[in-house]
Amino acid sequence: MTDHGLYASTRTQRFLVWLTIVLGVVFAISYMGLMRFFPPPPASLSAEEVAPLYAEHNIRFRIGVIFGLISGGFIVPLTIVISIQMARLEKGVPVWAILQGLTGVVGSVFIWCPVLIWGVASFTAERAPELTLIIHEFGWLMFITPLSLFPMQLLGIIVVAFSKDEPDSQSAFPRWLGYLTAWQLVQSFGGPIAVLFKTGIFSWAGLLPFWAPFALFCAWMVAICYTMLHGLRHQERLAPAGA
Template identity: 35%
Template sequence: MSERAQAIMIWWGLAFMYIFGFTLWGLLKMMPPPSATLTADQVAAFYADNSLHIRLGAMVASWTSAFMVPFSTVVAIQMARLERGRPVWAVLAFAGGIMMSIFLVIPGVFWGVAAYTPTRPAEVTALMHELALLTLTTTDQYYIFQMVSLAFLSLTHKGDVPDSPFPRWIGYFTLWAALAFEVGAFAFLPKSGPFSWNGAVVYWMPLTVFGAWVTTVSVAMLRALKRQAAAKMPQGAVSNDA
């Protein structure tokens, strides 16, 4: 895959991530989410009052929420450059990133379903609402595979591969981000406070760290791709590849 194609995929993923984030806030009304202490009738009223906005948000999320797919593809390709022999860490990172994207896609579908028929029984709407938010905040199962793989290669590769996008500080930052995400599973326990699904520890910290991590790794890869493209060019030629 050319450096230009990889750069396009990174920008594609970044653009979709930021559109999805705006959609969470402006249309889906899930930044921050409603309190987990709302009754079923209050949840149903929330979806009835915001039905059009939420359905529009679900539509936009249907187009943008799988942004981890192009991002994870380039991460895996760049990781494979650093491995000797079969790129098992790159494959694991790719698999983790692709599976991770599923649990960013599903919540938007559930929110759209919850808002689709405001006249249904309140308990059914509340169930869809809970499924969506708990899917968004507690599905930490796959993040760890991409992040630990990337951190491992960042911290252990010998520097014998030129123009790596993953210096050691990326490895340390990735490990910290992985720990920040893993607290999401606590959302199953309390309904209020910092560990609830709209709390500072379970919602705001992972959300902020996730956006910062994807952006930072993307910028590092874009810079490395420019260096990789320049290294392929004959001396004195001008590269248009990244």
């Protein structure tokens, strides 16, 4: 690879990280501001209580769905950059990079699909409330419980952070990121427990399946975007002299 090619590649990767950040902000605005699903509606709502969530402000909600569908794959560009950066550090066939990339893409489907399902719920809001309730619960459980997909994606990041042959100060995967990711991994087992509870801290609107993973996911996203940009900046500095 020529110096120029390497430089272009880091520039593309930097663009992808920023694409994730911009799309993530768009998603947050449509999810929180337009769909108004933050904080989540309690899991114990009856059909009569759920129907108005979609019937009132129906157009605003559906505009939120449109932007949610446009930005729902926000994690994909970042996932690709993480995989490229992992492949740089792995020896031989970059198995962890492939696993991380593929599970990241599959995981993003479970951010995107619930938006579409809520879109269906709002599409014919005047239908029988029981029908809306089914699709509402389907969307929410699909949004919360697939957290359990994350461990496979995170495992490779942890392995690379602890086995890499470059100093922490220059790396896209410092050891502290390995530990933060390990925390994320341990937390992600809490999601599926939401299937068992309708009220309290273990329900989908509670501390365990929603608030803790949500806060940690936001912190992890900020951290890994930062370390990717940091690693890329260092690689760009090296590019003209090296290779």
